[in-house]
Amino acid sequence: MPEVWIPPRMQALTGGKQQVQVAGRTVRQVVNNLDQEFPGIKEYLYDAEADDLVAGIAVIVDGEVSQMGLLERVGENSEVHFLPAIGGGMKP
Amino acid sequence: MLDYQPNIVLSTQEYNVVGKRPIRPDGADKVTGKAMYGADINLPGMLHGRVLRSPHAHARIKSLNTSRAAAYPGVKAVITGADLVQPSGRASELVEGAMTNMRFLSNNVMATDKVLYKGHAVAAVAATSPHVAEEALSLIDVEYEVLPPVMDAKDAMNKDAPLIHERLAAMSTASIRAGGVLDDDDPSQGTNVANHFEFTLGDLEEGFKQADVIVERDASTVAVHQGYIEPHTGTAMWHADGNLTIWSSSQGHFMVRENTARLVGVPISKVKAIPMEIGGGFGAKLAIYCEPLAALLAKKADAPVKVTMNRTEVFEASGPTSGTNVRVKLGATKDGKLTAAEAHLIFEAGAFPGSPVPGGAQCIMGAYDIPNAYIEGYDIVVNRPKTSAYRAPGSPAAAFAMEGAIDELAEKLGIDPIEFRLLNSAKEGTRRATGPLMPKVGFIETLEAAKAHPHYSAQLEGPYRGRGVASGFWGNNTGPSSAVATITPDGVVNLAEGSPDIGGTRASVAQQLAEVLGIPFEDVRPQVVDTDSIGFTSNTGGSGVTFKTGWACYTAAQDIKQQMLERAAKIWDVSLDDVEYVDGVLQHKSDPELRLTFKQMAARQNPTGGPIVGRAGVNPGGAGPALAFHIVDVEVDPDTGKVTILRYTALQDAGKAIHPSYVEGQIQGAVAQGIGWALNEEYFVNDQGHMMNSSFLDYRMPVSLDLPMIDTVIVEVANPNHPYGVRGVGEVGIVPPMAAISNAIYQAIGVRMTSLPMNPGKVLEALWQSNGNTS
Numbered sequence A: 001m002p003e004v005w006i007p008p009r010m011q012a013l014t015g016g017k018q019q020v021q022v023a024g025r026t027v028r029q030v031v032n033n034l035d036q037e038f039p040g041i042k043e044y045l046y047d048a049e050a051d052d053l054v055a056g057i058a059v060i061v062d063g064e065v066s067q068m069g070l071l072e073r074v075g076e077n078s079e080v081h082f083l084p085a086i087g088g089g090m091k092p
Numbered sequence B: 001m002l003d004y005q006p007n008i009v010l011s012t013q014e015y016n017v018v019g020k021r022p023i024r025p026d027g028a029d030k031v032t033g034k035a036m037y038g039a040d041i042n043l044p045g046m047l048h049g050r051v052l053r054s055p056h057a058h059a060r061i062k063s064l065n066t067s068r069a070a071a072y073p074g075v076k077a078v079i080t081g082a083d084l085v086q087p088s089g090r091a092s093e094l095v096e097g098a099m100t101n102m103r104f105l106s107n108n109v110m111a112t113d114k115v116l117y118k119g120h121a122v123a124a125v126a127a128t129s130p131h132v133a134e135e136a137l138s139l140i141d142v143e144y145e146v147l148p149p150v151m152d153a154k155d156a157m158n159k160d161a162p163l164i165h166e167r168l169a170a171m172s173t174a175s176i177r178a179g180g181v182l183d184d185d186d187p188s189q190g191t192n193v194a195n196h197f198e199f200t201l202g203d204l205e206e207g208f209k210q211a212d213v214i215v216e217r218d219a220s221t222v223a224v225h226q227g228y229i230e231p232h233t234g235t236a237m238w239h240a241d242g243n244l245t246i247w248s249s250s251q252g253h254f255m256v257r258e259n260t261a262r263l264v265g266v267p268i269s270k271v272k273a274i275p276m277e278i279g280g281g282f283g284a285k286l287a288i289y290c291e292p293l294a295a296l297l298a299k300k301a302d303a304p305v306k307v308t309m310n311r312t313e314v315f316e317a318s319g320p321t322s323g324t325n326v327r328v329k330l331g332a333t334k335d336g337k338l339t340a341a342e343a344h345l346i347f348e349a350g351a352f353p354g355s356p357v358p359g360g361a362q363c364i365m366g367a368y369d370i371p372n373a374y375i376e377g378y379d380i381v382v383n384r385p386k387t388s389a390y391r392a393p394g395s396p397a398a399a400f401a402m403e404g405a406i407d408e409l410a411e412k413l414g415i416d417p418i419e420f421r422l423l424n425s426a427k428e429g430t431r432r433a434t435g436p437l438m439p440k441v442g443f444i445e446t447l448e449a450a451k452a453h454p455h456y457s458a459q460l461e462g463p464y465r466g467r468g469v470a471s472g473f474w475g476n477n478t479g480p481s482s483a484v485a486t487i488t489p490d491g492v493v494n495l496a497e498g499s500p501d502i503g504g505t506r507a508s509v510a511q512q513l514a515e516v517l518g519i520p521f522e523d524v525r526p527q528v529v530d531t532d533s534i535g536f537t538s539n540t541g542g543s544g545v546t547f548k549t550g551w552a553c554y555t556a557a558q559d560i561k562q563q564m565l566e567r568a569a570k571i572w573d574v575s576l577d578d579v580e581y582v583d584g585v586l587q588h589k590s591d592p593e594l595r596l597t598f599k600q601m602a603a604r605q606n607p608t609g610g611p612i613v614g615r616a617g618v619n620p621g622g623a624g625p626a627l628a629f630h631i632v633d634v635e636v637d638p639d640t641g642k643v644t645i646l647r648y649t650a651l652q653d654a655g656k657a658i659h660p661s662y663v664e665g666q667i668q669g670a671v672a673q674g675i676g677w678a679l680n681e682e683y684f685v686n687d688q689g690h691m692m693n694s695s696f697l698d699y700r701m702p703v704s705l706d707l708p709m710i711d712t713v714i715v716e717v718a719n720p721n722h723p724y725g726v727r728g729v730g731e732v733g734i735v736p737p738m739a740a741i742s743n744a745i746y747q748a749i750g751v752r753m754t755s756l757p758m759n760p761g762k763v764l765e766a767l768w769q770s771n772g773n774t775s
Helices: A008-014 A025-038 B027-031 B102-109 B130-137 B153-157 B204-209 B252-262 B290-301 B313-316 B357-363 B396-412 B416-425 B443-452 B505-517 B545-574 B598-603 B661-680 B737-749 B762-771
Strands: A003-006 A019-021 A057-061 A079-084 B008-010 B049-051 B059-064 B074-082 B121-127 B143-145 B195-199 B214-220 B234-240 B244-248 B271-275 B305-308 B324-332 B337-349 B373-382 B465-474 B481-487 B493-497 B524-528 B581-582 B587-588 B593-596 B613-618 B628-637 B642-651 B710-715
Touching: A008 B195, A008 B628, A025 B324, A079 B290, B027 B465, B049 B130, B049 B290, B049 B313, B059 B121, B074 B628, B102 B252, B121 B290, B121 B324, B153 B324, B153 B337, B153 B373, B204 B324, B204 B337, B204 B373, B214 B252, B214 B396, B234 B290, B234 B661, B244 B252, B244 B290, B252 B271, B252 B290, B290 B324, B324 B357, B337 B357, B337 B396, B337 B613, B357 B396, B357 B642, B373 B524, B396 B465, B396 B581, B416 B443, B416 B465, B416 B613, B443 B628, B443 B642, B443 B710, B465 B737, B481 B505, B481 B545, B493 B505, B493 B545, B505 B524, B505 B545, B545 B587, B545 B598, B545 B613, B593 B598, B593 B762, B642 B661, B642 B737, B661 B710, B661 B737
Parallel strands: A003 A079, B008 B710, B049 B305, B244 B271, B337 B373, B493 B524, B642 B710
Antiparallel strands: A003 A019, A057 A079, B049 B121, B059 B143, B074 B121, B195 B373, B214 B324, B234 B244, B234 B305, B324 B337, B465 B628, B481 B493, B481 B613, B581 B587, B587 B593, B628 B642
16 A cells, blocks of 8 residues: 655644555545545645645655646555645745 | 866767757847847837835834825826735635735735835836836825834744734644635734744654764854846736736746736736746746736726836845754764754745745755654744745755755764765665655766866865865756747747746757757747747746756657658658658658658648647656755955855756756856855845845845856766756756855864855954954
8 A cells, every 4th residue: 555654743643653554546545545544634635625735735656746736646555745845946 | 277177068878959059049139139128118108107115124004195196297097005906815826836825925016004024015106207106106195103123033933023914824723724814713813933844754862862973053044135137027008808918027927927817806818928038037036026016007097007126126125035044963973874863944934924944944954865854944924025936945045054064074073075975975765854765866976076076186275275065955846838839831940838038948948849850959949938829837947947848849849750750651652650750851661762851841731731730738747856066165364354266166967968058057157146145145134124235236246256167067867757867957056055165164264154144254253253352
């Protein structure tokens, strides 16, 4: 299963776990499954109105910043990170 | 006579057009004065806009009366903050990408109830001449209740500090994002701390336990300006059908279109933004100031309006970079392996949230493999102009602290500073302090090139002279981009793209198209076209254009190639599989008689199926980080404290230098800016929050006499995510200079400078203190 690295601010929701294994073939599925296991975490990551990741959050899959957001494909052994996006010129 | 070769390119793969140095297509118009910059636009019946700005750094607007100005002869329109749309205060993502808080953007373009920095726009006038408009500004009556300004981030973080925004939300709840405004029914107290975030890796405490040597250091920087030659400007004209045309100089006319539409209150589709040539941006032209004001004045006056800042307005009311405080602590074993690192970054955002502290935090340890790490960042609002991006935003200030500490650690361990970095360098697969794994980078190759460079082994003789080195990391960026290529009957490609050209990118993207098609560079005519004429193209920023728009041009060229193959098969009545395209020639794989050059096929477009149009809309990932390493020799005058740069060599992994001259130019320009930032530049602000040096006479930027030749070494470790291996080059060159110069000063006089600028006064003071003389 993909491994999700939990940002420090959200680790209170995962009982202090820094990495968790969550099923999913896309970032959207990973976020939904993450919320099943750790209720409330989706609110930090998902903007229902925009049907997108929360503004200011970037998702990194296997070391590369995704340009596809929720639609990004995630492999069975992928690593998924959620980091603050950087304005003015750089992705994390 | 040099005893070594300057400006080396360590090329790993050769191409026909890529990697060569053709003459830039925009060069002739620029050097003959024919290029049209933002303020060069003049329309029939055009009015001139001028802006009334706050004389206070922090004040409440008690009353604002524009009636006397409106009645002044020649005045055609007056606007205030009430004329701008006041959008939601929640941070949001624009339709076309970048995150912003539109309420703050609106309030920065023009204040409503409070002014938050000296120079903050309060009202604007459009009149028949600039002089009339300026005269009318003096007739606008504003009554202020002056409030105490908060000029420093640490002061602003105090619990009893005056609040810049009474309703600014802290990052305490998930539903309110960084830099948002509290809901009306939310009883929470506002804050000056717009954002606080952390990164953790491994076990920090255990990491420091493993260390034999620990170094701690505080470093600070003050606000500096990008110093572009061309001030901000915007010209607006409304059409009878309700459409709006804007001419401006920016790093993204699609950004201009969307932001202006939102602040003026019209659909995006009603706005056409025309990109003019740009006289420098360095990140600061990723924001808008004049365009919405010109549009609103033009609407009221029913005539075109141009609004242009003067230099003082640029200093006081556009976006410099942050003043910063950074503390780092590093630990290493006696054999030179880093075991732990922590960093605390506090950045001033200016009057509205959004400093480059996320960039600083994510870059500060980017060059190194550190198993245990902690990083935190604070984004703090203060009564200064809202900061803008400035070349590798956040990373230079972070590197000033980090690279000084690395230097100190290497010295304490008795290890050569390049060897120390080689022992700890980030490489493909390194776990970054922020979590993700490092993609392929060329830092080791860059360090090896530095070690082998004659500069590093050259004797440096004489007193008060020292050599310093430093590394730099920048993540680079990408984004959506578009390209459309058409072909004239005589075989020249007209290439339309949407990336404003601030660094020679017309050439670098056209070279990629020419390479695919096997045609001479001179047979491609690249143009940056308006928002109605090309698909969305993200901003010129993040050193991303040669990567992303290069990808678009590469893809558009492949499209042309495919169409030409199909046309040739049709002409020869053969299978498509039997036709190939080699070096600009279409040929049958087995019949040498069947052959058409690119130009011959161009002439036969219409009768074989109509015009051939190559097109691409892309959003490529994998921009790949940039890493740099600099070597500098300085001499310090012990009587005056003046630091002279004797020799400078900048090495950088470019992936593949599409046009090496422009890569060298980017590196040299970045180093020149870094030297200015290191030695002289600063916003000199008094206790009332007034900038006291808001002109180029008093704001000391380096001139040619201050700088030696800056030698470059381009290292090419191909980025696997680009067809020619490109990685961005424009920004990382500004990251190492401040730390490298500080480290060189230490070698020269034995004093570690930890605060910028390292101007003569500060150096002298530090020398006196080190000598025990404080008089």
